[in-house]
Amino acid sequence: MSIFDLAPAAIILPLLAAGLNFTLYRRPTAQRLISLIAIIVVLALESTLLIASWGSGPVSISLGGWAAPFGIVLVVDQLSSLMLVVSSVVSLAVLVYATGQGLADGDDDAPISVFYPTYLVLLAGVSNAFLAGDLFNLYVGFEILLTASYVLLTMSGTAPRIRAGVTYTVVSVISSLLFLMSIGMIYAAVGTVNMADIAAKVPELPPGTQLQLHLMLLVAFGIKAAVFPLSLWLPDSYPTAPAPVTAVFAGLLTKVGVYAIIRTETLLFPDSRVDDLLTWVAILTLVVGILGALTQGDIKRTLSFILISHIGYMIWGIALATPRGMMAVVFYVAHHIVIQTSLFMVIGLIERRGGSANMDRLAGMARIAPILGILYFVPAMNLGGIPPFSGFIGKVGLIEASVEVGSWQAYAMAGVGVFVSLLTLMTLARIWNRVFWRKPEHAEFPDPILLATDENGNYGIHTSGESDAESRRYRGRDVKLLPGSMLGSTIGLVAVGAAITLVAGPLFAFSDQAAENLTNPEIYIQEVLGDNAPDFAGDSAEAADDAAPGTADVPEPADAPGTADAAPAENGGRE
Template identity: 65%
Template sequence: MNTVALAPLCVAILFLAAAVTFTLSHRVRLQRLVSLVALVTVLSLEATLVVSAWDGEPQAVLLANWPAPFGITMVVDQLSSLLLVVSSIISLAVLIFASGQDIADNDHEVPISVFYPTYLLLLAGVSNAFLAGDLFNLYVGFEILLMASYVLITMNANTPRIRSGTTYVVVSVVSSILFLTAIGFIYASVGTVNMADLSLKLQTLPLGTQLQLHLMLLIAFGIKAAVFPLSLWLPDSYPTAPAPVTAVFAGLLTKVGVYAIIRTETLLFPGGALDGLLSVVAILTLIVGILGALAQGDIKRMLSFILISHIGYMIWGIALNNQLGMTTVVFYIAHHIVIQTGLFLVVALIERRGGSANVERLGGMLKVAPWLAVLYFIPAINLGGIPPFSGFIGKVGLLQASVEANTGMAYAMSGVGVLVSLLTLLALTRVWNKVFWRSATKAEKPTKVILRAEHDATAKGKNQLDRHDHKPIPVSMVASTVGLVAVGTSITFFAAPLFQLAEHASDNLMHPDRYIESVLGPQTPTREDYLGEFLDQQNAVDNEDASNDGEVVTE
């Protein structure tokens, strides 16, 4: 049996598990078990998809055997299968983290009976978006994950979460309306929404119409990816959500937008018509993101701004429009999903252990929790691009791709990228110094109280603080965080095969005819042949009209 035919199950299992957990709303343990089994099963299926797609061409699955472009199509290639696996790995780690938090907290910070089905729906939407072979199915995937995210981001319904959730909902709805409008215009123009079919037919439109549709899609996806100036909503939305929600949002949701931009630039509108605009956007996203991070005192807000700046690295690679740049983008997305999610989980543990995520209220935690210092330090220097970690490998790849491009904008992005990498390291190490290295006596009162209580507890021979002084950290929360940090570190050791997979992915991305052939069949003409046939037909029609205009009608 062709393993690619199992791709729809990666979405169907999550939908089924969400429905089952919803019916088990009063049996949290069963909800937890069903969710874990579903995610492990889906991860196993996705691993087989990666193996199947490792060095081959894209493969299409036609649901219900409806021929393309009329039916629903799912496409599996190196990019989609890799992102499916990475998203499931971090989703599983976050689910274990959230389960441990629920078990440890008697007050239930989040309504956990709602959390499990909504969380599974979110992941189903993400998986559907990665596999979508047509724009409308991509829109459906976006809407599923967005509707689930509306619930997750406002859990516990306190004032800050409602306020930030409102901003998030409004921005997301605007983006969705723009995306749906673009789909309507595209269908009205060429009569299809299948992305393989669109790759052929969009090029027959007037250049002005192509530019308008291209810009509409980029703006819609740019909002979802949080590129400047469409990123102002993110730092106010993500940090106020519950810790597990913030972690999975930061790791996954913006990357779905980046994935859609990649498909737009390599399949729907290849040729680099807007590479100059993307280069400017990449530079501004890098600069604004890191300057915002340097101005923050709250660690979660700082990481949210760093998230924005690192989206700039991905747009940089796309704007280069060469194979090495696209290879590095694929590698960097996988790296960043894991590292960013792991860092947010570490910060959640710091906040739980120290009572705050504000660096001015934390200090001396190296003595209190040295293991937390290590957990933060490893992904922090990775994200900052210190060799030999995967963050360094990704940035070097972008620099090499810029030299290969040999343009002024490529060199400008290189200079900004190196500077932002140094400033990222500065922002992350400043947090480490204040939270772990700085003396506790220089921190504000909340941390002093905790450390004094720790000293009193030690003096009395107790092994841990009183429950009123800090929240206990269960083993499952620590284990899931350690596991995710270990996965992020292992990317460095397995960078060669991962980069090889990224090379295969970029090779297919830079040759869209392979995608088109996998969906529409081997007899489909290439983009150049299709455009040539279309132009010949247009010339024939124009010549016929001209000859008719020149005829003299006599009676």
């Protein structure tokens, strides 16, 4: 038995833990413990899969005793194993963060708790999407995570969250319908939903049919990835959710869409290129996203627009359609999941300590909570692309890939990428200056909490002698302190983001292996289909013989010794 045979446990364990949590709905302490244990076990398993996939090709696992292309197939390769590990790392950090918030806010008094089982269902859906080897199973993974996200987004039932949930639900349903229609059309065209089998049969379709199917999948996945102009729903949906939910949504959900686009471009339709379209999508996503961020006053909305903008960096690498470009994309996706999640966790702490996430109301946080200044500064500089952080390394990789291509489109994306990186840094620096260094009395609408001073004239409510899990009231307002688990989990994830810089070399080497497999889809097809796979070696040899000068137009006698026609067919027409 191979370690890869345990890959389905990454989906099954969270679902089993979620079912157990539903039966323990009146015991939140048991729910927390079960959820933490489940994610830790899954993370250990996925880390083992990551190590095992280092230096190897894709490995397929057929479920239910049905071989591909008829049965359900899960596929583990460098890209999927890396996404699994990164998603579990941020999910674990956010779960600890949410646990601390729940304990501090007295959620134990709630008669029914749905957060923990729903959170585990979300993680199972994400894992299923990353491992899916057929389009319908990928659709199921999307629906699992989207159903869970509806519940998480509307928790507490406030009017803004319900409104945001309605928008999110409508957009997600439209995307799912487009995806399901695409699956039906692909099945009608090639008679299969197995991705490896589709990849083998798509070249036989007319170019127009290929383009139609290709574009339908891109639109469906583009909505989920929040690329322009399919991203207008995101800034109104994510910021209204509770802080832990916003953090995990921002880090993970859009990347599942990016992952699906990568599979579409490298496996399903590698020869039906839409590079020019993706080039313009990347440029517009980069520019529109960052321009939207510059106009915002709320920090969470600002980061939501920055999130959209940085999806453009990932589409940039995909549009280049080269191994070096794909290598940079794999690295940048892993980096961005960690950094974006940690930034939203920090903003949740700022909102809790300062009473608001609006820059017009926040000021002087460097005195009130200096540790939050450090926790914000590190991932902000990383996201802004300041050397030597991993954000800088990933963007340099994209620029190098563009220079290697050398086309005007590639140079255009590189120029826009550098410009947007500067604007990102400026936007994040504006938050830093206004929230942490401005004096409270200089804020346009200062919060009374921030204007309060102690006997020495220092701003802010000081908390010496009080428990981190407590809160006290000032002038009729709640002043919430920072629970140790919320702070600790944020510190841990910020440290993980910084550590990516230290392991950038090995991570780039791993991303290079992933890119090599992605840009050679026949490796994936051969592993999944086995004996049913096309003879790529023979096809390549025949193509080479047909292209050989002086042979194609000169027929040889069938019985002439040493001619190409006398060679066995299984050797590709050569001796």
